[in-house]
Amino acid sequence: MTTIEQPLDQPPDLTDAPGKLGDKVFGGLSKGAGILILVTLAAVAIFLLTEAWPALTGDLTVLDGGDTLIEYVGPLVFGTILAALLALVFATPMAVAVALFITHYAPKRVAQTLGSFVDLLAAIPSIVYGLWGITVLAPLLASNVYPFLDDHLSFIPFFAGPASTSGRTMLTAAVVLSVMILPIITAISREAFLQTPRLHEEASLALGATRWEMIRQAVIPYGRSSVISGAMLGLGRALGETMAVAVILSPADVYSLNLISNQNSNTIAANIALKFPESSGLEVNRLIATGLVLFVITFIVNAIARRISNSGFSGADG
Amino acid sequence: MTATMPTAPPSPSAPPDDLTVGRLAGTTHGAVIVGAGAAGSLITVALGGFKWGWALVLAAIFYIVAIYVASRIVEDRRQAINRLATAVMTMSFVIVMLPLASVVWTVASEGWARFDATFFTETMRLTPEQMASQRDGGQVGGAYHAIIGTLIVTGLAAAFSIPFGLFTAVYLVEYGRGKLARAITAMVDVMTGIPSIVAGLFAYALFVIFFGAGTRSGLAAAVALTVLMTPVVVRSAEEMLRLVPNELREASYALGVPKWKTITKVVIPTAIAGVLTGITLAIARVIGETAPLLVTAGVAQDTNLNPFSGRMTTLPVFTYNSYKFPTLPPDASIARAWSAALTLVVIVAILFTISRILAAVFKPKGL
Numbered sequence A: 001m002t003t004i005e006q007p008l009d010q011p012p013d014l015t016d017a018p019g020k021l022g023d024k025v026f027g028g029l030s031k032g033a034g035i036l037i038l039v040t041l042a043a044v045a046i047f048l049l050t051e052a053w054p055a056l057t058g059d060l061t062v063l064d065g066g067d068t069l070i071e072y073v074g075p076l077v078f079g080t081i082l083a084a085l086l087a088l089v090f091a092t093p094m095a096v097a098v099a100l101f102i103t104h105y106a107p108k109r110v111a112q113t114l115g116s117f118v119d120l121l122a123a124i125p126s127i128v129y130g131l132w133g134i135t136v137l138a139p140l141l142a143s144n145v146y147p148f149l150d151d152h153l154s155f156i157p158f159f160a161g162p163a164s165t166s167g168r169t170m171l172t173a174a175v176v177l178s179v180m181i182l183p184i185i186t187a188i189s190r191e192a193f194l195q196t197p198r199l200h201e202e203a204s205l206a207l208g209a210t211r212w213e214m215i216r217q218a219v220i221p222y223g224r225s226s227v228i229s230g231a232m233l234g235l236g237r238a239l240g241e242t243m244a245v246a247v248i249l250s251p252a253d254v255y256s257l258n259l260i261s262n263q264n265s266n267t268i269a270a271n272i273a274l275k276f277p278e279s280s281g282l283e284v285n286r287l288i289a290t291g292l293v294l295f296v297i298t299f300i301v302n303a304i305a306r307r308i309s310n311s312g313f314s315g316a317d318g
Numbered sequence B: 001m002t003a004t005m006p007t008a009p010p011s012p013s014a015p016p017d018d019l020t021v022g023r024l025a026g027t028t029h030g031a032v033i034v035g036a037g038a039a040g041s042l043i044t045v046a047l048g049g050f051k052w053g054w055a056l057v058l059a060a061i062f063y064i065v066a067i068y069v070a071s072r073i074v075e076d077r078r079q080a081i082n083r084l085a086t087a088v089m090t091m092s093f094v095i096v097m098l099p100l101a102s103v104v105w106t107v108a109s110e111g112w113a114r115f116d117a118t119f120f121t122e123t124m125r126l127t128p129e130q131m132a133s134q135r136d137g138g139q140v141g142g143a144y145h146a147i148i149g150t151l152i153v154t155g156l157a158a159a160f161s162i163p164f165g166l167f168t169a170v171y172l173v174e175y176g177r178g179k180l181a182r183a184i185t186a187m188v189d190v191m192t193g194i195p196s197i198v199a200g201l202f203a204y205a206l207f208v209i210f211f212g213a214g215t216r217s218g219l220a221a222a223v224a225l226t227v228l229m230t231p232v233v234v235r236s237a238e239e240m241l242r243l244v245p246n247e248l249r250e251a252s253y254a255l256g257v258p259k260w261k262t263i264t265k266v267v268i269p270t271a272i273a274g275v276l277t278g279i280t281l282a283i284a285r286v287i288g289e290t291a292p293l294l295v296t297a298g299v300a301q302d303t304n305l306n307p308f309s310g311r312m313t314t315l316p317v318f319t320y321n322s323y324k325f326p327t328l329p330p331d332a333s334i335a336r337a338w339s340a341a342l343t344l345v346v347i348v349a350i351l352f353t354i355s356r357i358l359a360a361v362f363k364p365k366g367l
Helices: A020-057 A069-105 A109-121 A124-145 A145-150 A172-194 A198-208 A210-238 A244-246 A268-278 A280-309 B026-046 B052-074 B077-112 B118-121 B129-135 B145-175 B178-192 B196-211 B218-243 B246-254 B261-285 B289-294 B315-324 B329-360
Strands: none
Touching: A020 B118, A020 B145, A020 B178, A020 B196, A020 B218, A020 B261, A069 A172, A069 A210, A069 A268, A069 A280, A069 B077, A069 B118, A069 B289, A109 A172, A109 B329, A124 A145, A124 A172, A124 A244, A124 B077, A124 B315, A124 B329, A172 A244, A172 B077, A198 A210, A198 B052, A210 A280, A210 B077, A210 B196, A244 A268, A244 B315, A268 A280, A268 B196, A268 B218, A268 B289, A280 B178, A280 B196, B026 B052, B077 B329, B118 B145, B145 B178, B145 B218, B145 B261, B145 B315, B178 B218, B196 B218, B196 B289, B218 B261, B218 B289, B246 B261, B261 B329, B289 B315
16 A cells, blocks of 8 residues: 555646646746736836936925925825824724624624624725715814814814814814724724634623623733734725825925814825826926835834734633 | 622612612613703703704713713622723714714715716716806716726726736635745735825836826726735635635545646635625725826816726716816816715625625535
């Protein structure tokens, strides 16, 4: 009797089999597609660099808005990070609460429907959220909330005012961004919470824990790393979000922590969308250079997210 | 639990040895809800006029405080915190649903005005008579050219990225071992994170090199969308192919079927439900992309059927442009923007429904 030398998950060597040519072609196509992924990504980096190069090396004093690239891109980076962080701060606790509500509080039958509703909301185009933000949310906040913040809390730098009457502020943009990234964070957290081992939950309840104590002891530790990587994914989305900010924000070339005034730091993506259609020459190169900066920022954020989700603590071994 | 059980029963009439002693009675809970609602409304009225929003916000705050205090008196600290948590979760859910419901409602109600036959059959190449009619507040012009543009651009992007993504997924699951596969997996992750505007800039940069500065075309837009769509297809297809049990592959090999036929006749048909669902959702994701199309395809007033040259309007860009650069008076233009937004949402919802149906129809039997 001969022993099987090849591992079982490898196909037997069919050198004379009729499918050999087909195998070669199909395998080649698959490998080619895989390599094309690498080529595409390299092409993204190379072509962006090529087109950004004149702005990275050239003399930018002929253009408005900052003599150097750093001067130009600084307020934009500031605005991008400010808007995305605010959105993250608003959205994450809400998303976790919603995910917990769907998985552990809502009736089972309703939970499924609610879950797919949240998924659908994640796919609504950003331009639609932008239109909603400028038409519904901005006037609402401008007439009800901003005057209040300006009158009573203006000692906090964030609410220094004067309050915008149009509502086209950083705070409005951040709220809309948080509404947009919330379904993403919710979907990932919900998935993780659903996978909490049933036995952990039952053990906790059997020891007399209340529902909230069970969630704190069993569900949240198990899903923590997923929630964090979901939040980072949401942050990445918020950093690159373009149209909602472009429609809502009333931009200015400033560094401003003031969230409720008419003078807001713009974001990189919105700035490109607003200026690109009318630009030409070196201006285009400069915008592409800012796009490169955005690419680097989101790359770093996503790398951190991956590291967290890969090395993530899972309740299963604790 | 019994050691910390408070002495005060929920109501004096309850018998002392009842199991409900030390638990908040349903009637008390109901009273708290009604009380909070009433208090919220009364305070709003007292502060100058009843407003739904403020009344609800105040009622919610009163409810959260009152349920905690009531539970703290009748039950114990742990139960009180549990009830507080339940109240906060439920409130958060309601708070989150409000803006989301408002988005859907606003788009539906604002978009309905121009959701008519003219909107779907006319372009923005207006005749002088139509221009005059628009100045008098007439509802003219449509998004026919934008819908055609969206179909062409998204169709091309799908034609590029579906085979591209599927073959990559097949490579990663069936062939890939070692360094190359790991590199591809990592790069797919990076690609997933590319901001859509950066994908647009890439496609622009690519086409500038071949066609000169300022070039705009539907093909460039399709390339930008391909960069965004491919990683989504790879991710979902990979996940689905990995779910196919290895026994099926082994059974096929044991019958002497070559590998490529095993993949095309056994593996992919088994996973087809998930793969098609993933593809549909990927299309739904890119069909609403605005930023990359704005920088690559631009805006045109008329239908452009040729993706290789010339500007091509798409629905998201049409929405943005009609809102941001309205005609005079702006009403007609803004009505068109909302109708285009509604069309987009309807398309996304239809794609979602299709993905659900596909998942149900092609569900493998006996797995």
